[in-house]
Amino acid sequence: MIKSILIFNNHGKPRLIRFYQYFAEDMQQQIIRETFHLVSKRDDNVCNFLEGGSLIGGSDHKLIYRHYATLYFVFCVDSSESELGILDLIQVFVETLDKCFENVCELDLIFHMDKVHYILQEVVMGGMVLETNMNDIVAQVELQTRMEKSEGGLSAAPARAVSAVKNMNLPEMPRNINIGDINIKVPSLSPF
């Protein structure tokens, strides 16, 4: 079972956190910090498996991570998962993100955190691997996004209102009223 999935950048800022086991909020943040601490110390040419991190509980778990450019993808798993298989899974997940976002980069993850969660939901459910076929995943995510868009989406106001305003026919209004320079001449007052 996958106990948690963490994505954070080279400075430890979390980009996505998903726990499949209950932890209190402050515990979650502590786990993120500890994981970052452990993973960032690793050289690039050592193996991708780490033991340690007592916070996440139990001695049965390992951290399997991959470092892509500025991001660390860390999966914390227990002994029922194959280590090499999880490495492949991380690869599949990242490639799926790439397909959904068109050359994904960190900014995409930052600004579309909810979408990343939805994609992840199609890959891993309840700590277990759900689907590994990239095309299937992408197709399903696409369909759901379309459903959302037809309802107006997350950030938009009701779609009809927006489109209504767009379609309003307003007469051309002079936008720029060019007053020009006004020279105010002060008339000379005749001295009395």
Next chain:
Amino acid sequence: MPAPIRLRELIRTIRTARTQAEEREMIQKECAAIRSSFREEDNTYRCRNVAKLLYMHMLGYPAHFGQLECLKLIASQKFTDKRIGYLGAMLLLDERQDVHLLMTNCIKNDLNHSTQYVQGLALCTLGCMGSSEMCRDLAGEVEKLLKTSNSYLRKKAALCAVHVIRKVPELMEMFLPATKNLLSEKNHGVLHTSVVLLTEMCERSPDMLSHFRKLVPQLVRILKNLIMSGYSPEHDVSGISDPFLQVRILRLLRILGKGDDDSSEAMNDILAQVATNTETSKNVGNAILYETVLTIMDIKSESGLRVLAINILGRFLLNNDKNIRYVALTSLLKTVQTDHNAVQRHRSTIVDCLKDLDVSIKRRAMELSFALVNGNNIRGMMKELLYFLDSCDPEFKADCASGVFLAAEKYAPSKRWHIDTIMRVLTTAGSYVRDDSVPNLIQLITNSVEMHAYTVQRLYKALLDDISQQPLVQVASWCIGEYGDLLVSGQCEEEEPIQVTEDEVLDVLEGLLVSNLSTPVTRGYSLTAIMKLSTRFSSVNRIKKVVSIYGSSIDVELQQRAVEYNALFKKYDHMRPALLERMPIMEKTATNGPTEIVQTNGETEPSVVETKHLPPVTQPANQANDLLDLLGGNDVPVIQTTMPTKPASAGGELLDLLGDLSLSGGPTPAPAPSVPSSQPSFLLDGLSSQPLFNDIATAAIPPMTAYNKNGLKIDFTFERANPNPNVAVITIHASNSADADMTEFVFQAAVPKTFQLQLLSPSSNVVPALNQGTVTQVIRVLNPQKQQLRMRIKLTYTLKGSPVQDLAEVNNFPPQSWQ
């Protein structure tokens, strides 16, 4: 009220914050805005607000006030709302909040929704955080969805079922009918999750396991298709067809085949095929091979297959990719118990891995190396391991040191080598050695009698170099206290003896007492060592001075010791030699695992075990009770020895003295009750007079036949019990030359009053006919007065249905058995 800002805006704003305080301020402002928006029950923007809340939650800020809002979103009709609502529920809610139960109804409705994505969302949420009540309520719906033809829903339902089973194991049977045709699916997603479901069910219940064994042929077929099907672009990952599914199926096969011959038989072919055909150039292929190897090792595979598996692991070990090597070391560790010899072949590669830079690999290699140590390779392996100990990180040192001690104890080729190894560990990793190793080491040193001089010399030299490592210092000071005379007399045969004067030795020990590096325990050791030297050295005055100084030490433990030693100098000087003589060899009660060292009278080991030996000793006229400890049993009765009273009372005082010294390196009272009036000079002679060396005397006593009648023959063989020569260990061998078995065979013995007898349990109570086997039983006889051994024996047995009883006297004991 203006529309709340979009998620994107919020994120952008937060990113402009330059300090943590600024960020916190922005977030607090936004939280306030969100809270008021929630209060206004604004339906339009609720989804936006919750999305922002989730973002802030990820950064670590409290978001609990959004929990109820998530529920409202879930209840909404819009897909967008539901989506973000369910996400919020999964991130913010869990069983511990009561709010989550309110979701149950919504989830139930959504499970029956017309849109498959809504159903999917509901399944996902239930599968992530459903509590047992929710699972119980909704299991029926999940089961229904498990049978649907929509593959999208089916795979989600399968994983949801796994979660339900984990939460409420009793519901497992409910899902059984639905699993019937799960494996005939074409869709790989459904196949994958079904295999997960089956795996979970098999792991939880042995009944399910036997039920699903009949699926093995089907699984083998699916696996075969995957391998042979050639290129299929859909499921391809680096040229291999759906490796995830292959791995899962292999895992399920492992569980099904474990311990079952038929299933293992059915799997042999496919496993061999996978093992040979899979490409190993990419990680994917290696993942499959790894899983295959694990499966082969776990099921009852034929030996050819096992050899293939270990060879694959050996190849992994040589791979450049660190991950592969790590994985190989892990699996070798699992298999080393069962296929020890095969793994031995790769020993040199494993030992090389000790030098790897990667911490994870080093740790694995260390564990594996310890598992591979045996009598043949001990010298070579130990060299490597000691080198590793020198250069490894501190986090490994403690484990490595303990491992080295254990291995050395089990396989040491010679005593000298053993002591050298220990010395090496103490000097290099001394401060990381575990606390309980000190008593073990001392016991080991005491037992290797011929090495005393060599040991003490080496320890002394080590002490001159470095006094910061406490375990080393403790062992060294104990040894110097015990064998200081050997040190000064320069008797060492093994090595060039060094010239040390008594003053130099005392300097070193006193140095320990005053040094800042010494812990209180170490100081205790050194004070006792100094005291012991008072009987071994001639310069007693100096020692007296030291001891009296510490009579006013601030440390209570030191003070107590010093005061008592002082008393020893003043009032009990006549007892001093007896008290401070050499320690006899200590016997271990168990040979494996944690040992309780059965100590003789008076302790030097500061371990708690000893205190419980002291109370039985504080009885008058009971020096003989010390022997009880030697006999090793708690159930041996008190020996009534005819002891002259004077030593008895002296013994009593001694023992009272002992009673106060709980954890000290206490002096030893005389362990020679049979010659109580015998002189201090006898006791002071040190090694030679001590009856400690009879452990070698097992030869010499010939066996004898004690009884031979009616076909039953009983032979006695003798051994000396170590360390006490007064205990004879007799092993009886009963053999039956009649043509029928003797059943219910009971052997009883009685000895005259001056002896004590202990009968251990027999090997069996049936003596097979026609000398086909023997029954053995061990008798221990304590003979403190060295009188001639006589025994009356009574035999009862049943032969051919009729009971037989016989009495006999045994008088023909060889003289060596009781002298």
